[in-house]
Amino acid sequence: MRFLELLGAVVSRFGWRCHAYCLMPNHFHLVVETPEANISAGMQWLNGRYAQWFNIRYGFSGHLFQGRFYGDLVESAYHLLELVRYITLNPVRAGLCRDASGWRWSSYRAMVGEAKSTALLTVAWLQAQFGRDLARARQTFRAFVQDAPVRPRPP
Numbered sequence: 001m002r003f004l005e006l007l008g009a010v011v012s013r014f015g016w017r018c019h020a021y022c023l024m025p026n027h028f029h030l031v032v033e034t035p036e037a038n039i040s041a042g043m044q045w046l047n048g049r050y051a052q053w054f055n056i057r058y059g060f061s062g063h064l065f066q067g068r069f070y071g072d073l074v075e076s077a078y079h080l081l082e083l084v085r086y087i088t089l090n091p092v093r094a095g096l097c098r099d100a101s102g103w104r105w106s107s108y109r110a111m112v113g114e115a116k117s118t119a120l121l122t123v124a125w126l127q128a129q130f131g132r133d134l135a136r137a138r139q140t141f142r143a144f145v146q147d148a149p150v151r152p153r154p155p
Contacts, residue, residue: 006053091106
């Protein structure tokens with residue numbers, strides 16, 4: 001919950017649009033649109049603040065995340081949609097849940113109307129890619145995610 005609070009703060013502070021997120025046990029995925037060239041500053045702020053909180057809370061010190069974040073420039077709507085589907089299914093592929101709805105720590109449930117969307121998440125653009133009618137868009141997005149081939153990691 002603290003990570004999501006900080007993510008909301010960084011989205012607001014740096015003027016980002018967060019189209020999707022998925023928090024995993026040892027890493028996280030974000031699909032963010034950055035109107036200004038401030039991804040590095042925002043990620044430094046997010047990772048630094050979360051690491052400080054985590055270290056104080058659990059009595060650790062030092063870096064929490066290994067290495068610099070990885071960013072990929074998304075240059076088409078197709079790429080964006082596939083990226084959102086990929087990160088949405090990350091916990092399913094990792095064997096942490098049976099389907100995307102079963103993972104509480106991603107934006108998927110808000111996208112399909114199973115959970116309330118928060119201020120940190122920009123859902124309108126992504127939903128609009130699946131239809132003008134909100135109910136239909138949610139249903140089509142759900143089918144888009146469910147239709148992806150999912151191969152869980154081998155045991």
